[in-house]
Amino acid sequence: MASNKSNGTLYTYPGNIHGFKAQIAARYSGTQLTIANENQFKMNETNQSEEYVRKFPTGKVPAYENDAGIYLFESNAIAHFLSNEQLRGTTLVEQSEIIQWIEYSEREIYPVSTTLVYPCMGILQFNKSHNEHAKAELKLILQLLNDYLRTRTYLVGERITLADITIVCDLLLLFEWIIEPCMRDTHPNLTRWFLTLINQKEFQTVIGTNFQLCEKTAIFDAKKFAELSHRNHVPQTQPRPKDLSQHSHEHVEEVKSKKEKKSAKEEQKPATKSKEKEQKEDDNTNAGDDETDEVYANEPKQKDPFADMPKPTFNMDEFKRVYSNEDTAEKAIPYFWTNFDKQHCSIWFCEYKYPEDLTQIFMTCNLISGFFQRLDKLRKHAFASMCVFGENNNNTIAGIWIWRGHELAFELSSDWQV
Structure with a gap:
């Protein structure tokens, strides 16, 4: 069976966004990939040669070959193979x-x-x-x-x-x-x-x-x-x-x-x-x-509801990046407690007030999506993690919120009082 574990070579040119896909995929998967150097590949010369066209009939770039004798053209196919x-x-x-x-x-x-x-x-x-x-x-x-x-x-x-x-x-x-x-x-x-x-x-x-x-x-x-x-x-x-x-x-x-x-x-x-x-x-x-x-x-132009508040030292955007891309327990939570500015920010716990009205799980999820959509202008100054607990016809919503200040943020803007 063909494998992507063999050493492979990608023929591309600098700045080719379609060649980027294969290279990024190889970085994530750990697949061995070498980019052909200027001596191995010259655009509009090498890809018109008889040897190149024999391997890759379209003469297109990027193209890929490996030690197992696999020859591929079209960027999406190459990226898929290297993934x-x-x-x-x-x-x-x-x-x-x-x-x-x-x-x-x-x-x-x-x-x-x-x-x-x-x-x-x-x-x-x-x-x-x-x-x-x-x-x-x-x-x-x-x-x-x-x-x-x-x-x-x-x-x-x-x-x-x-x-x-x-x-x-x-x-x-x-x-x-x-x-x-x-x-x-x-x-x-x-x-x-x-x-x-x-x-x-x-x-x-x-x-x-x-x-x-x-x-x-x-x-x-x-x-x-x-x-x-x-x-x-x-x-x-x-x-x-x-x-x-x-x-x-x-x-x-x-x-x-x-x-x-x-x-x-x-x-x-x-x-x-x-x-x-x-x-x-x-x-x-x-x-x-x-x-x-x-x-x-x-x-x-509308005034920023948080404009009059002191600027916290806690970088909300940076925390969101860590939360999104790193392990929550090992990286995100320690990062939060190390950098959280309790003097200028606060943590809140919320629960849905009328759980008896909730029916299907997907409908409950849609409620959360709609809620976030109405509060989109709060995004820059807040972080929230909302969860649905239970099953169809027996579920509820709970979550954790972090925002600037020590009062309910919803009081700061009429757009948020929905």
Whole structure:
């Protein structure tokens, strides 16, 4: 039976987010994986060689081979092969849910990412209608993930799986180029999940420790695109230039080729454009900017209910990260008692007041989800662990809360008095 325990080699290029998936999976599973060096693999040269195509008929990157004679292409297949049982899912349901999220990411998230980011990088020509459609799709994607992660630490189960790895990798360019602070603020659950994962050592070893979040949504740079197209233009039947490969997907040759067909006439003209044309392109680009800024500018700012309280020394966000990613008994609880600021924070125990009204377990869980949703603005200053005890038609809710101050936090905001 084929095994992933044999020494393997991954053929990829620096910055390839699809190569990241396999590398991160190998870090978690402990599988032996070597990244081909520059002497072993040169993009657009090695992958066009007869030997490479014999092993990997599509000529795509990334690709994988090991000492047992296994040859694989397509990033998701490679990542799956290099994973352990935890990453793949321990039950049939978990495995199916993981595949569900991987397919969603590849079909929905990645196309939106390339449409929005590649023009900003100068790889593809800007298309206003495509850009507007991608922005609308991005809003739906971010909202879906944010809602789903409201009561979940990870996408499937209680541990990191290939679902998390795949979607984080497909979101990397968006968080780097498009998803600016106001967008992250409106999707706190998604942002918390993303930051939790990219700060894991298995992720940082692959993507680096200095990942920079977007400060302002990038826009299409017409001048940069013209310069790159003029300098690096090659016949449509050949792959894109090497220096564009660092941030591109294995299929970007096909996408770029289609764009080149549309803009062949423009590319025959001088790369330097008149100021009038540049101004017109800038106007068209700005017209397609995200409307988030305008929405937030018109929305009345609400005072932070905790603004007048002394700032505690207890770092709530850091404790949540420890609680989510470390063993509760051995790491999280000792961390809590070592760092808890009892002078400025308090601990509360709660029980559901009307347990006789509770019926089905799943309905009780939905009550908790709805409760958390209404208290979302409290999230920054509080921590809660709620549990359902009992069985169908005989259950109740209890939990522990921690927040700033020594009084009931719900009295601080009318939004919380529900």
